Amino acid sequence: MAKDRSDPELDRELAELPPDLRWREWMRRIEAVLFASAAPVPREDLARIVGQGASVDLLVEDLAADLEGRAFEIAQGAAGWMFRTRATYAPAIRAAADVGDQLLDLSEFDVAVLAAIAYHQPITRDGLKDIFGKEISRDLIGRLHAQALIGTGPRAPRRGAPYTFVTTEQFLVAFGLASLNDLPDREQLNDAGVGVL
Numbered sequence: 001m002a003k004d005r006s007d008p009e010l011d012r013e014l015a016e017l018p019p020d021l022r023w024r025e026w027m028r029r030i031e032a033v034l035f036a037s038a039a040p041v042p043r044e045d046l047a048r049i050v051g052q053g054a055s056v057d058l059l060v061e062d063l064a065a066d067l068e069g070r071a072f073e074i075a076q077g078a079a080g081w082m083f084r085t086r087a088t089y090a091p092a093i094r095a096a097a098d099v100g101d102q103l104l105d106l107s108e109f110d111v112a113v114l115a116a117i118a119y120h121q122p123i124t125r126d127g128l129k130d131i132f133g134k135e136i137s138r139d140l141i142g143r144l145h146a147q148a149l150i151g152t153g154p155r156a157p158r159r160g161a162p163y164t165f166v167t168t169e170q171f172l173v174a175f176g177l178a179s180l181n182d183l184p185d186r187e188q189l190n191d192a193g194v195g196v197l
Contacts, residue, residue: 013051026050027063040080040169077172078179087176104147104174114144118171118183122153122164141165149174 014022029049033041046056060081064074075084085093106114116131117123128136144150149171153164167180177183 040077040082042080076178079169118167121166124156124162
């Protein structure tokens, strides 16, 4: 997320520290950056705060192991890593914290449309109509877009060049997916009675 925020005073190499303390300090730097960031942090941004030979992936892996048993974890998405609360604690958060505007307010049909977009993207409203057998309202598409769960994809290569819709990084984060490859298998969904897809 950072453009080029090189800090000449930041000692990335930490050569004066023994290797185990150096590694621990790099882990803490990554932890601090993830804690402070409101959005996923890409690998190249994390690489700016550790030594040249350090593996960001291994540092994040060790940090994640350090966090075992804690109420939060490191989640990886397409755009990078971020902290998130473990799903186990969702009821406690809803009961005690003011997170009303952060909760997804989706009906069962909204989720079905979102799933159809995820599995068939890029897809037009006509494509969704073919799946569901009825018109999908602009309001529903607008709600999903307003929650940043979908975005506009490329225009369809046909008459009128209608807009297509695709899922976003926020979709992945909201549903705890690292990538679209983590979506449930369509056969499993059909077996479970979700045959719309």
